[in-house]
Amino acid sequence: MARHVEFNINDFHLPLFYKDDFSWTWGEHGGLAGHIDYQKRMELRKQREAIGLELINKVIAHPDQFPVCKVFRDLFVNLYNAYQNLVTHGAVNPGNRTDIEYFLLSGFSRSGGTYLLDEYARMKGINVRNDHIAFSHDFFPNDLRRAAFDHHGMQIVLHNYFGALIAYRICFGRKYFYKRTTLGPLMIPYINELEKILPGLKVHWRHSIRDLHGCVRSARRMYATDKVGAEILFPAFKPISRAGTDFGDMMIMWFMCNTAILPSRKGLPFWDTPIALDDNDVQGQIERCLDAYLKENSPPDPRYYALAKPLIIKYGADMEERCNVDGQVFSVDREYRANRFNFAQVLEIDDRYSGIYNFLLIQLVRLYSHFGIVFDGKLDRV
Numbered sequence: 001m002a003r004h005v006e007f008n009i010n011d012f013h014l015p016l017f018y019k020d021d022f023s024w025t026w027g028e029h030g031g032l033a034g035h036i037d038y039q040k041r042m043e044l045r046k047q048r049e050a051i052g053l054e055l056i057n058k059v060i061a062h063p064d065q066f067p068v069c070k071v072f073r074d075l076f077v078n079l080y081n082a083y084q085n086l087v088t089h090g091a092v093n094p095g096n097r098t099d100i101e102y103f104l105l106s107g108f109s110r111s112g113g114t115y116l117l118d119e120y121a122r123m124k125g126i127n128v129r130n131d132h133i134a135f136s137h138d139f140f141p142n143d144l145r146r147a148a149f150d151h152h153g154m155q156i157v158l159h160n161y162f163g164a165l166i167a168y169r170i171c172f173g174r175k176y177f178y179k180r181t182t183l184g185p186l187m188i189p190y191i192n193e194l195e196k197i198l199p200g201l202k203v204h205w206r207h208s209i210r211d212l213h214g215c216v217r218s219a220r221r222m223y224a225t226d227k228v229g230a231e232i233l234f235p236a237f238k239p240i241s242r243a244g245t246d247f248g249d250m251m252i253m254w255f256m257c258n259t260a261i262l263p264s265r266k267g268l269p270f271w272d273t274p275i276a277l278d279d280n281d282v283q284g285q286i287e288r289c290l291d292a293y294l295k296e297n298s299p300p301d302p303r304y305y306a307l308a309k310p311l312i313i314k315y316g317a318d319m320e321e322r323c324n325v326d327g328q329v330f331s332v333d334r335e336y337r338a339n340r341f342n343f344a345q346v347l348e349i350d351d352r353y354s355g356i357y358n359f360l361l362i363q364l365v366r367l368y369s370h371f372g373i374v375f376d377g378k379l380d381r382v
Helices: 011-017 023-029 038-061 068-089 113-123 144-149 151-172 184-197 212-223 246-261 282-296 317-330 351-370
Strands: 101-107 176-181 202-209 311-314
Touching: 011 038, 011 068, 011 151, 023 038, 038 212, 068 151, 068 184, 101 113, 101 184, 101 246, 113 176, 113 202, 113 317, 151 184, 176 184, 184 202, 184 246, 202 246, 202 317, 212 246, 246 351, 282 351, 311 317
Parallel strands: 101 176, 101 202, 202 311
Antiparallel strands: none
């Protein structure tokens, strides 16, 4: 007998229930550009969340006015039960198929991921500016601590999210879906299992990476502070590292987010590993962490990249070039050309940590190559 399971309606469900133009929700992000000061961003987010809660409460109070509710609920329950059967008994229902294509666009904040989101959507003739921001941007997963340390506990949320996408396909005919997220790689083990339940699912994964000097300048503006560190960016994880400058703290965050694309038995590889940047042996600390990680997770689970494997794109002109190349494969419009990716040289932020930063690049090359992912480690300071 199927177990009774509960699910919550979140803001990423709103496009499923209201066929509206949600372009206004992008205001807090400064449109697709992402350049808006912190106080204004928080003000707009509170306004959006208040409106979203009102819309969600209407769905809960009057489900009969939203016929898609039953389709979605049935899908959610079916996904839950099928996934439990798969994990517990290895049983697969071969009757469910889908032709959904899912574009996962991961990468550290301020690394050009929203540009990629827009371009890959344009390839399929979709204007993500009209989607609700939570439907296709960084608002999932929103429980960072759970995502990092208990990613098996995310299954209900993932059933909820992907059930919404499948319901959207069934009820409204949309075939292509997108998610730009820093922690999206946590979904990959689940997606590989999901493909067994839903044969026909296609996933395309692009991971963007950027020199930290430019990230710091952008983050300072976003958070309206001269101190951009772990406490501001990810308060759930303090203290991850200690450093005398914002570049030091943020560098470790950058490294941890970029290693999120790699499999781990515990969640994200290094989020529970404090690294004290004022220690005389910082590089030794990092090397020992990597050695322990590779020993524990080697050889990698061969199923991890069964459906999707990241293609790493460097911030800058490489992004525009990659979009033009991929456009030849994905675009429904033969005339598609990527919009110009505007970027500029940035000043050095803090050379005190440049040595450690370059060391981390070498370690990323080492980590990626262990899992058969090619990255040359050369990043222009753009």
